[in-house]
Amino acid sequence: MxxxxxxxxxxxxxxxxxxxxxxxxxxxxxxxxxxxxxxxxxxxxxxxxxxxxxxxxxxxxxxxxxxxxxxxxxxxxxxxxxxRYENKRPLNLGCPDDYNQVILPQLVALLRRMQPTCSIQVFCHPSATLRTWLDDGKLDAAIVTRASDSDEGYYLARDQGVWVSAPEFQCNDNEPLPLALFQNDCKYHASAIDSLTKQGRAYQLVTCCDSASAQCAIVRQGLAISAMGQLSVSTDLKILTDMPVLPSVEIALVLGAASHPLFDEKLLSELIHCVKI
CATH class of the missing domain: 1.10.10.10 (Winged helix-like DNA-binding domain superfamily/Winged helix DNA-binding domain)
Incomplete structure:
Protein backbone atom coordinates (compact mmCIF):
# COMPACT_ATOMS: atom_id res chain seq x y z
CA MET A 1 0.00 0.00 0.00
CA ARG A 84 18.58 12.37 13.15
CA TYR A 85 21.55 11.03 11.21
CA GLU A 86 21.19 13.52 8.37
CA ASN A 87 24.48 15.27 7.55
CA LYS A 88 26.16 13.35 10.38
CA ARG A 89 29.90 12.71 10.28
CA PRO A 90 32.08 10.97 12.90
CA LEU A 91 34.10 13.04 15.36
CA ASN A 92 37.80 12.14 15.41
CA LEU A 93 38.96 12.90 18.96
CA GLY A 94 42.48 12.58 20.33
CA CYS A 95 43.24 11.86 23.99
CA PRO A 96 46.46 10.89 25.82
CA ASP A 97 45.69 7.67 27.64
CA ASP A 98 46.53 9.21 31.02
CA TYR A 99 43.29 11.19 30.65
CA ASN A 100 41.20 8.20 29.55
CA GLN A 101 39.91 7.31 33.01
CA VAL A 102 38.61 10.69 34.18
CA ILE A 103 38.61 13.43 31.51
CA LEU A 104 37.57 11.49 28.39
CA PRO A 105 34.35 9.91 29.76
CA GLN A 106 33.10 13.28 31.04
CA LEU A 107 33.75 14.97 27.69
CA VAL A 108 32.05 12.11 25.82
CA ALA A 109 29.07 12.43 28.20
CA LEU A 110 28.77 16.13 27.28
CA LEU A 111 29.00 15.37 23.56
CA ARG A 112 26.34 12.67 23.86
CA ARG A 113 24.08 14.97 25.83
CA MET A 114 24.36 17.68 23.19
CA GLN A 115 24.06 15.27 20.24
CA PRO A 116 22.74 11.78 21.15
CA THR A 117 23.54 10.31 17.72
CA CYS A 118 27.18 11.41 17.64
CA SER A 119 29.76 8.79 16.70
CA ILE A 120 33.20 9.35 18.22
CA GLN A 121 36.49 7.81 17.10
CA VAL A 122 39.10 8.08 19.90
CA PHE A 123 42.84 8.06 19.17
CA CYS A 124 45.19 7.71 22.15
CA HIS A 125 48.61 9.30 21.72
CA PRO A 126 50.82 11.76 23.63
CA SER A 127 49.89 15.44 23.42
CA ALA A 128 52.77 16.26 21.05
CA THR A 129 51.57 13.65 18.55
CA LEU A 130 47.97 14.81 18.84
CA ARG A 131 48.97 18.40 18.05
CA THR A 132 50.69 17.21 14.89
CA TRP A 133 47.61 15.23 13.91
CA LEU A 134 45.45 18.30 14.49
CA ASP A 135 47.72 20.33 12.20
CA ASP A 136 47.57 17.60 9.58
CA GLY A 137 43.76 17.50 9.67
CA LYS A 138 43.61 13.94 11.03
CA LEU A 139 41.69 15.02 14.13
CA ASP A 140 38.71 17.27 14.74
CA ALA A 141 39.71 17.92 18.35
CA ALA A 142 42.13 16.68 21.00
CA ILE A 143 42.46 16.68 24.77
CA VAL A 144 46.03 17.82 25.48
CA THR A 145 48.31 18.94 28.27
CA ARG A 146 48.75 22.66 27.78
CA ALA A 147 52.26 23.83 27.03
CA SER A 148 53.86 25.96 29.76
CA ASP A 149 52.62 29.58 29.87
CA SER A 150 50.02 28.78 27.19
CA ASP A 151 46.30 29.48 27.02
CA GLU A 152 45.70 27.16 24.06
CA GLY A 153 42.32 25.59 23.54
CA TYR A 154 39.43 25.41 25.99
CA TYR A 155 40.34 24.79 29.64
CA LEU A 156 39.03 21.51 31.07
CA ALA A 157 40.89 20.78 34.33
CA ARG A 158 44.12 21.00 36.32
CA ASP A 159 46.14 17.91 37.19
CA GLN A 160 48.62 17.78 40.07
CA GLY A 161 51.83 15.80 39.69
CA VAL A 162 52.44 13.07 42.28
CA TRP A 163 54.92 10.29 42.97
CA VAL A 164 53.46 6.78 43.08
CA SER A 165 54.53 3.24 43.86
CA ALA A 166 53.07 -0.20 44.44
CA PRO A 167 51.68 -0.45 48.01
CA GLU A 168 54.38 -2.95 49.03
CA PHE A 169 57.29 -1.13 47.36
CA GLN A 170 60.22 -0.39 49.68
CA CYS A 171 62.95 2.12 48.82
CA ASN A 172 66.51 0.92 49.32
CA ASP A 173 68.70 3.92 50.16
CA ASN A 174 71.82 2.00 49.11
CA GLU A 175 70.60 1.52 45.54
CA PRO A 176 69.59 3.96 42.78
CA LEU A 177 65.89 4.78 42.85
CA PRO A 178 64.20 2.89 39.95
CA LEU A 179 62.01 5.15 37.83
CA ALA A 180 59.28 4.49 35.26
CA LEU A 181 58.57 7.82 33.58
CA PHE A 182 56.69 9.15 30.61
CA GLN A 183 58.56 10.33 27.50
CA ASN A 184 61.10 13.11 28.05
CA ASP A 185 58.79 15.79 26.63
CA CYS A 186 56.50 15.21 29.64
CA LYS A 187 56.60 17.92 32.30
CA TYR A 188 56.62 15.33 35.11
CA HIS A 189 59.58 13.52 33.53
CA ALA A 190 61.72 16.65 33.47
CA SER A 191 60.64 17.76 36.93
CA ALA A 192 61.26 14.33 38.49
CA ILE A 193 64.79 14.11 37.08
CA ASP A 194 65.57 17.72 37.98
CA SER A 195 64.34 17.42 41.59
CA LEU A 196 66.23 14.15 42.24
CA THR A 197 69.40 15.58 40.71
CA LYS A 198 69.19 18.67 42.94
CA GLN A 199 68.79 16.43 45.99
CA GLY A 200 71.80 14.38 44.93
CA ARG A 201 69.59 11.29 44.90
CA ALA A 202 70.85 8.48 42.67
CA TYR A 203 68.26 7.09 40.27
CA GLN A 204 67.97 4.63 37.38
CA LEU A 205 65.52 5.28 34.54
CA VAL A 206 64.11 1.75 34.15
CA THR A 207 61.52 2.56 31.49
CA CYS A 208 60.45 5.56 29.42
CA CYS A 209 56.83 5.04 28.27
CA ASP A 210 54.42 6.79 25.93
CA SER A 211 51.47 5.01 27.55
CA ALA A 212 50.10 5.70 31.02
CA SER A 213 48.73 2.14 31.24
CA ALA A 214 52.20 0.69 30.56
CA GLN A 215 53.73 3.08 33.08
CA CYS A 216 51.18 2.10 35.76
CA ALA A 217 51.62 -1.61 35.02
CA ILE A 218 55.38 -1.40 35.67
CA VAL A 219 54.82 0.50 38.90
CA ARG A 220 52.05 -1.90 39.95
CA GLN A 221 54.52 -4.81 39.73
CA GLY A 222 56.90 -3.04 42.12
CA LEU A 223 59.58 -2.63 39.43
CA ALA A 224 59.86 1.14 39.84
CA ILE A 225 58.21 4.26 41.19
CA SER A 226 56.83 6.97 38.93
CA ALA A 227 55.90 10.63 38.62
CA MET A 228 52.55 11.24 36.95
CA GLY A 229 49.40 13.29 37.10
CA GLN A 230 47.07 12.39 39.94
CA LEU A 231 44.24 11.79 37.45
CA SER A 232 46.20 8.80 36.11
CA VAL A 233 46.65 7.13 39.51
CA SER A 234 44.55 3.99 39.93
CA THR A 235 43.30 2.94 43.35
CA ASP A 236 45.81 0.09 43.57
CA LEU A 237 48.78 2.48 43.58
CA LYS A 238 50.13 4.41 46.57
CA ILE A 239 50.84 8.15 46.44
CA LEU A 240 54.21 8.92 48.06
CA THR A 241 54.23 11.99 50.29
CA ASP A 242 57.92 12.09 51.20
CA MET A 243 59.20 12.95 47.71
CA PRO A 244 59.97 16.30 46.04
CA VAL A 245 56.98 18.44 45.04
CA LEU A 246 55.97 18.08 41.40
CA PRO A 247 54.26 20.76 39.27
CA SER A 248 50.65 20.82 38.15
CA VAL A 249 49.51 21.02 34.53
CA GLU A 250 46.42 22.36 32.78
CA ILE A 251 44.36 20.17 30.47
CA ALA A 252 42.57 21.70 27.50
CA LEU A 253 40.51 20.74 24.47
CA VAL A 254 42.06 22.00 21.25
CA LEU A 255 40.02 22.13 18.05
CA GLY A 256 41.26 21.32 14.57
CA ALA A 257 41.41 23.84 11.74
CA ALA A 258 38.24 22.48 10.09
CA SER A 259 35.29 23.07 12.40
CA HIS A 260 33.20 20.02 13.31
CA PRO A 261 29.44 20.73 13.58
CA LEU A 262 29.33 19.25 17.09
CA PHE A 263 31.43 22.09 18.46
CA ASP A 264 28.90 24.88 18.27
CA GLU A 265 28.79 27.88 20.59
CA LYS A 266 26.46 26.16 23.05
CA LEU A 267 28.70 23.12 23.50
CA LEU A 268 31.89 25.17 23.78
CA SER A 269 30.32 27.29 26.53
CA GLU A 270 29.61 24.08 28.48
CA LEU A 271 33.17 22.73 28.30
CA ILE A 272 34.46 24.55 31.36
CA HIS A 273 31.72 22.90 33.45
CA CYS A 274 31.90 19.40 31.97
CA VAL A 275 34.86 18.02 33.96
CA LYS A 276 34.40 17.46 37.67
CA ILE A 277 37.31 16.05 39.68
Missing amino acids: DMDALKGFLAFVDTGSFTRAAKQIHRTQSAFSAQMHKLESELNVQLFEKQGRNLVLSEAGLALRSYAQQLTGLHNQALKQVR
Missing part, protein backbone atom coordinates in the same frame (compact mmCIF):
# COMPACT_ATOMS: atom_id res chain seq x y z
CA ASP A 2 1.22 3.44 -0.92
CA MET A 3 1.92 5.57 2.17
CA ASP A 4 0.59 8.74 0.52
CA ALA A 5 -2.65 6.91 -0.27
CA LEU A 6 -2.98 5.82 3.37
CA LYS A 7 -2.39 9.40 4.51
CA GLY A 8 -5.06 10.55 2.06
CA PHE A 9 -7.43 7.88 3.38
CA LEU A 10 -6.85 9.13 6.95
CA ALA A 11 -7.47 12.69 5.78
CA PHE A 12 -10.96 11.51 4.74
CA VAL A 13 -11.36 9.85 8.16
CA ASP A 14 -10.53 13.21 9.79
CA THR A 15 -12.72 15.36 7.55
CA GLY A 16 -15.51 13.06 6.35
CA SER A 17 -15.37 14.60 2.87
CA PHE A 18 -13.40 14.05 -0.32
CA THR A 19 -13.37 17.80 -0.89
CA ARG A 20 -12.03 18.69 2.55
CA ALA A 21 -9.60 15.74 2.54
CA ALA A 22 -8.18 16.86 -0.81
CA LYS A 23 -7.60 20.36 0.58
CA GLN A 24 -5.96 18.95 3.69
CA ILE A 25 -3.32 17.04 1.68
CA HIS A 26 -3.02 19.81 -0.95
CA ARG A 27 -4.46 17.88 -3.92
CA THR A 28 -7.26 18.54 -6.33
CA GLN A 29 -10.49 16.68 -5.64
CA SER A 30 -10.17 14.69 -8.86
CA ALA A 31 -6.59 13.66 -8.01
CA PHE A 32 -7.68 12.63 -4.51
CA SER A 33 -10.64 10.67 -5.86
CA ALA A 34 -8.36 8.84 -8.31
CA GLN A 35 -5.95 8.02 -5.50
CA MET A 36 -8.74 6.49 -3.38
CA HIS A 37 -10.06 4.47 -6.34
CA LYS A 38 -6.55 3.14 -6.92
CA LEU A 39 -6.28 2.14 -3.24
CA GLU A 40 -9.62 0.30 -3.46
CA SER A 41 -8.48 -1.50 -6.62
CA GLU A 42 -5.23 -2.54 -4.95
CA LEU A 43 -7.08 -3.95 -1.93
CA ASN A 44 -9.97 -5.27 -4.07
CA VAL A 45 -12.54 -3.89 -1.60
CA GLN A 46 -14.90 -0.94 -1.39
CA LEU A 47 -13.67 1.48 1.28
CA PHE A 48 -16.49 4.03 1.06
CA GLU A 49 -20.27 3.82 0.76
CA LYS A 50 -23.15 6.26 0.45
CA GLN A 51 -25.22 7.02 3.52
CA GLY A 52 -27.92 9.40 2.40
CA ARG A 53 -26.14 12.36 0.79
CA ASN A 54 -22.91 11.62 2.66
CA LEU A 55 -19.98 9.29 1.95
CA VAL A 56 -18.90 7.18 4.92
CA LEU A 57 -16.46 4.36 5.56
CA SER A 58 -17.59 0.89 4.61
CA GLU A 59 -16.96 -2.11 6.84
CA ALA A 60 -13.67 -2.66 5.00
CA GLY A 61 -12.83 1.03 5.42
CA LEU A 62 -13.43 0.82 9.15
CA ALA A 63 -11.13 -2.22 9.32
CA LEU A 64 -8.41 -0.38 7.38
CA ARG A 65 -8.61 2.76 9.55
CA SER A 66 -6.78 1.42 12.62
CA TYR A 67 -4.11 -0.29 10.50
CA ALA A 68 -3.61 2.88 8.44
CA GLN A 69 -3.11 4.89 11.64
CA GLN A 70 -0.56 2.37 12.91
CA LEU A 71 1.30 2.19 9.59
CA THR A 72 1.50 5.97 9.10
CA GLY A 73 2.51 6.38 12.75
CA LEU A 74 5.37 3.88 12.34
CA HIS A 75 6.34 5.52 9.05
CA ASN A 76 6.56 8.97 10.67
CA GLN A 77 8.47 7.58 13.65
CA ALA A 78 10.95 5.83 11.35
CA LEU A 79 11.53 9.03 9.37
CA LYS A 80 12.08 11.00 12.57
CA GLN A 81 14.63 8.51 13.90
CA VAL A 82 16.53 8.11 10.63
CA ARG A 83 16.66 11.84 9.92
